[in-house]
Amino acid sequence: MNPASAPLALQLRQLRKVYGQLVAVDSIDLEVFAGECFGLLGPNGAGKTTTIEICEGLLEPDSGSVELLGRNWRTQAQELRELLGIQLQETTFSEKLTVTETLALFRSFYDRSMEVPELLASVQLEEKRDTRIGKLSGGQRQRLALACALVGNPQLLFLDEPTTGLDPQARRQLWDLINQLKSSGRTILLTTHYMDEAEKLCDRVAIMDHGKVIALDTPRQLIASLGVEHLLEYATSGAALDVDALKQLQGVRAVSTVGSVTQLQVAELHRTLPALLEKLAERGIPLTELRTHSATLEDVFVSLTGRHLRDE
Amino acid sequence: MSNRHSLAGHPLYQLIRIRFLEFWREPEAVFWLLFFPVLLAGGLGVAFRNHSPDVIKIAIVEAGASSQNIANAVAKNPGLSAIVCDQQTAEHALAAGKIAMIVIPQDSGAILYRFDATNPDGRSARALTDDTIQRSAGRADPVHAGDQPITEVGSRYIDFLVPGLLGTNIMGNGIWGVCFPIIDSRRKKLLKRMVASPMSRTQFLASFLLSRLIFLVFDISIIVGFGNLAFGVPVRGSLLAIVFICVVSALCFSSIGLLISARFSTIEAASGMANAVMMPMWILSGVFFSARRFPDLIQPILHALPLTAAVDALRAVILEGATLATLRGELAILTAWLLACFVLAVKLFRWR
Secondary structure (H helix, E strand, O other): OOOOHOOOOEEEEEEEHHHHHEEEEEEEEEEOOOHHHHHHEOOOOOOOHHHHHHHHHOOOOOOEEEEEEEEEOOOOHHHHOOOOOOOOOOOOOOOOHHHHHHHHHHHOOOOOOEEEOHHHHHHOOOHHOEEEEEHOOHHHHHHHHHHHOOOOOOEEEEEEEOOOOHHHHHHHHHHHHHHHHHHHHEEEEEEEHHHHHHHHHEEEOOOOOOEEEEEOHHHHHHHOOOOOOOOEEEOOOOOOOOOOHHOOOEEEEEEEEEEEEEEEEEEHHHHHHHHHHHHHHHHHEEEEEEEEEEEHHHHHHHHHHHOOOOOO | OOOOOOOOOOHHHHHHHHHHHHHHHOOOHHHHHHHHHHHHHHHHHHHOOOOOOOOOOEEEEEOOOHHHHHHHHHOOOEEEEEEOOOHHHHHHHOOOOOOOOEEOOOOOEEEEEEEEOOHHHHHHHHHHHHHHHHHOOOOOOOOOOOOOOOOOOOHHHHHHHHHHHHHHHHHHHHHHHHHHHHHHHHHOOOOHHHHHOOOOOOOOHHHHHHHHHHHHHHHHHHHHHHHHHHHHHHHHOOHHHHHHHHHHHHHHHHHHHHHHHHOOOOOOOOOOHHHHHHHHHHHHHHOOOOOOHOOHHHHHHHHHHHHHHHHHHHHHHHHHHHHHHHHHHHHHHHHHHHHHHHHHHHOOOOOO
């Protein structure tokens, strides 16, 4: 996809929302292009949900403007509600109703809506059509919430923390569904505090912290901006190597220490790791921990804020 | 794509439908709606049933043949039951309230009645016993008098109770039937989710009032039907008038329910408020006993309460056969509450 040439599905200008002393959303600007999956990534309390709920017409901003599909909430609210698909962070559907009954209810609210069988198929809940919601698993409930968001066959879909609280298998299944929705040409704005989710699903990601957008790009570009491909973390018992010695190892870009763990930002892991082990052996320092991983959006967040995403 | 034009696809139909599905799938709720009023009416009806006239017990002091003659005479009156015993035993029985009077034959052939004149049973015993003894001794009554015992249907406690229970039930179901699902869906963020869709908020609120009207069929038929079949409570007014009053009352209490649930997001807070609204009316509105027992000073307040208006109107129609035209005052009070609460509820309603 070429975002620059696609029309805008969503445009936020100087959006601001304050709760008492807390600036939940601090004058942010965002543009989401038609057909892309855009992620708001940040820790809890970063202002993601406030931002998405303003977009959904559930909250009024204190200042700034929101334009969705060329329309605004002030004069075209009813029209917008027909056009948007919304999944809220925590909706508990009535436990006594079945999947089909719940979908039939939500269908009735829309002028144009998808048929129940079509909806069930799009979230793989056909076998649960007559099951009461009280008997559904967490993943199945999230898929029902997704189906309710799809009822009006929306071009613009808002998903607020779609996989929070799900087990890994259910998360992966939901990712597959969201990828299918992307390929059907819908625009998706999703919030998440899972970096892997943002990396897997999003064409572009805005990293939010304290109500501000602190970085915005494709996941690949954001990670590339770190200038490193791998992170190497180790811990030792007894004496430690000094930072200067570490920096002289081949391929090391930066060194940081968190508690007893030393973290190296590394461009070429296959050269740095043997050199490090050799150095430790030379000094007779025993290794107690060693791990490496490819750089992720989490590391981008850490390098921008000095904190982890899940630090709350 | 869409089929919104059909009935099944209409949002109001769907909203009312889920009210019913949620209700029927909650066995406790069904119990409280259907069986509780019957149990209550049955229990109270049996407890306060009208007794057959009481038999008054007396004692005759043992004094030879004259005692036996008196006992034989008294035995002819079914309203009296006599034992013959010594004076000491009789005195104990009187003091313990087991008998109402002691008859003491005198040596002279005269009779002495010992009883507590402040006790109605004592006075009745004196009158009945003396009457029986004098007639048996040959007294001729100058004027012939006949008895025709009756039990007036419509003036018993159960007759008073049934319209009161109907009114209370409409109040309870109206307020709870609206409060509970609204607070629950607000707590679960389902309300917020529905508001994020193109759902009409007016239709959402209207679905509660309309589904109450359908449940009303059960309220009316169960309570009035049970009262009529089990206790012979009369239905003297037109059924149409009863239904009309019930509909206005149900709408009135449902809109009070809407107002109570306008802002709360926990069941605890709302149920405290609902009880604070309903409890005074249970006592003050003349459900279980006449509201006229309260001081004159507060009568105007009692009359302005919606439950008083509902119960008074229902009693007038069911027991006295009153027409709607004579109940304009009560209907006006109910309508005023309905409108005021509904307007305020819509204004205060928190949709998140």
